[in-house]
Amino acid sequence: MxxxxxxxxxxxxxxxxxxxxxxxxxxxxxxxxxxxxxxxxxxxxxxxxxxxxxxxxxxxxxxxxxxxxxxxxxxxxxxxxxxxxxxxxxxxxxxxxxxxxxxxxxxxxxxxxxxxxxxxxxxxxxxxxxxxxxYFLPAIQQAKQWVEQGRIGRLLQIKADFGYPMIYDPQGRAYNPQLGGGAVLDMGIYPLALAWLFCPEMPETIHQLQHHAATGVEDELLCLLRFPQYQVDAVLGTSFRAKLPNVAYLIGDKGQIAIEDFWRAPRCALYHQDELVEQFEDGRQGSGxxxxxxxxxxxxxxxxxxxxxVPHQTSLALAQLMDRLLNRPAAS
Missing domain, CATH: 3.40.50.720 (NAD(P)-binding Rossmann-like Domain)
Known part of the structure; x- marks a missing residue:
């Protein structure tokens, strides 16, 4: 530098x-x-x-x-x-x-x-x-701390989705393949990044369903990923077609963490079965x-x-994950 x-x-x-x-x-x-x-x-x-x-x-x-x-x-x-x-x-x-x-x-x-x-x-x-x-939001860091402390037992599942309806414009950034269009790069990176934060390894299997807009870019995707070392399954989704719940769940054998609007995550909540055990809210002044x-x-x-x-290795891993979801040839 x-x-x-x-x-x-x-x-x-x-x-x-x-x-x-x-x-x-x-x-x-x-x-x-x-x-x-x-x-x-x-x-x-x-x-x-x-x-x-x-x-x-x-x-x-x-x-x-x-x-x-x-x-x-x-x-x-x-x-x-x-x-x-x-x-x-x-x-x-x-x-x-x-x-x-x-x-x-x-x-x-x-x-x-x-x-x-x-x-x-x-x-x-x-x-x-x-x-x-x-990754820097206090609620996400709090959720990570709860998981590391064993507050939900052994992590078993991650569920997260992020989607908002986008007006179809074949020349606009969201739907134009020449401008990097598609839901995965735009919104899907958020649930992928959340899964990577808790299970930083390449999944051994990826099962997915995609829907495509007229321009050929994916405007909706659902996927199931299995992380072998962590023995965790992740169910992730993204969409330009509909408003999704935009909630993340970290599910363990003793409890779960719910993070509403997890991509901007102003708060998170810890549950044991149906009982709310603890809540966290960051009280931020800005948008995050x-x-x-x-x-x-x-x-x-x-x-x-x-x-x-967010080291460079994380950025490379997320790019590799998105390439796999989009069925792109492996980079050399």
Whole structure:
């Protein structure tokens, strides 16, 4: 990684936002709840979009196009918020300019691209983290602690789904195969990531059912995964066709944990049979992005090149899992 800028030396991380779409708004809003960081610049393909975004959030600089943002010497870290079909190029561009990178999930559209990007990180001696913000949520961490403490006995099953109806637009990001469309990359990564968090190994078997939109991308998927070392079965689903319950259950032989809206997880609950034993609620002030932003800030201030909660190996594993679900040839 390039030598630390003044912001990193002083403990303040100076951020730039690359792409000013919907998810970038959540990032900018939640930055207000993170100490030791500030957003100094935003960039979009269209200059007026970047300017409007910057004005909305009191960001001092806006750029048309992304190269100027990457070359800005005042910026320490860049949040890549463009469509995932562009993540590889934009993250590489920022890394080559010596910036730390937080890249919105999924890291890229397939395992081969993720391998390429992580190799680029090593070549530039840079910092890269996939924005799997769910892993940093206090309720998810609390659920993991309960499992590790044996509060539900031996983990037997994981059930999780995530889906919202998406208006069909063959040219839009969700349904266009050229833009990395499909429910698995967009929403299905959340239940997959949850399963991996509790069972970090490749499943020995995957059984699945898919439904496809007219463009050929999957707009609904149900799958059953078996994790042999952990002796855990996972039932996962995702959908563009319907609103799913969006609840995760961690089921053990002595109890279970329910996590409503698990992808953003404001709370979780521990049950023994039908009895509610304990509840946890995080009382957050933002939307939940603030926890991952703070984690990246700590990494940079302490000189780490890789995050411990979402290491590169986890990003590669999730990419491999999605490739398997999408029946893609194995990457070399």
């Amino acid at each position: 390039a030598s630390k800028g003044a912001g990193q030396q002083s403990g303040t991380i100076r951020w730039g936002i690359l792409g000013c779409g919907r998810i970038a708004h959540t990032f900018a809003q939640d930055m207000a709840w993170v100490e030791g960081s500030e957003i100094l610049a935003a960039a979009a393909r269209q200059g007026d979009s970047a300017q409007a975004f910057a004005q909305q959030y009191g960001i001092p600089v806006s750029y048309q196009g992304y190269d100027a943002l990457c070359q800005d010497p005042e910026i320490d870290a860049i949040y890549v918020a463009t469509p995932h079909s562009h993540h590889l190029h934009h993250a590489e561009q920022a890394l080559a300019a010596g910036k730390a990178v937080l890249c919105e999930k999924p890291l890229t559209v397939n395992l081969s691209q993720s391998q390429t990007l992580i190799q680029a990180v090593k070549s530039h001696q840079g910092y890269l983290m996939e924005g799997m913000w769910t 992005f603030e926890f991952q932003i703070a984690a990246v800030n700590r990494d940079l201030c302490e000189g780490r090149l890789e995050n411990r909660t």
